[in-house]
């Protein structure tokens with residue numbers, strides 16, 4: 476459940492008449508991170524989605540099984556959500572690390588998912604060419620490890636729903652640095668729910684901790700806000716420049732970051 480958005484959960488066909496087939500509405504939660512109907516100037520602070528994956532949910536278990544099947548048969552197109560019920564789809568808010576075993580998959584379809592984050596292991600999908608999380612309304616950022624998918628050439632991301640997008644320039648959540656807490660990091664504070672290795676060098680995260688950074692970089696078709704979990708300042712320093720038309724250097728997020736002017740947002744008078 477989305478703890479940030481004080482909206483009731485919507486079950487089943489409750490609003491079926493208003494929005495069409497109830498099965499679609501039952502498959503995702505609402506998100507109010509970017510309230511473009513009431514764009515605020517100056518922008519308000521944004522946070523990461525704090526939800527944690529329920530690893531006992533039938534939808535999660537189904538996803539694990541679908542990944543096992545796809546890894547075993549070496550398929551090139553993976554569309555797990557179309558094989559799930561709407562209720563199951565809603566229960567999947569991230570992908571399991573085992574997605575990194577899908578090294579034969581060229582085309583990953585996550586259309587209209589309920590995802591709020593993706594794991595760094597997606598960077599191990601070495602054959603990935605087409606990445607389609609389109610209309611995943613709660614997916615506002617991506618792991619920097621996505622840049623390791625060297626064959627990626629096409630993406631369809633709902634770009635007005637990502638941090639720092641060129642049309643509205645919503646802010647980026649403020650990032651953390653320092654030692655990781657014991658156990659799993661709080662995804663509402665850190666973004667990811669697991670940090671095991673450096674996004675840049677792949678080395679271990681030492682007791683010194685993590686240095687997080689945002690980088691807006693072109694990945695396939697789109698410029699995406701990429702979250703870097705680095706082992707050191709040196710690894711942050713080794714990052715490439717940000718994409719043209721975006722903040723050109725890695726930054727730590729928060730309202731202090733000055734972005735280029737929004738293309739469509741209203742301006743203060």
Ligand SMILES: [Zn+2]
Pocket residue numbers: 506507508509524612613614615
């Ligand atoms: Zn959101």
Ligand SMILES: [Zn+2]
Pocket residue numbers: 673674675676677678705706707710
């Ligand atoms: Zn490193």
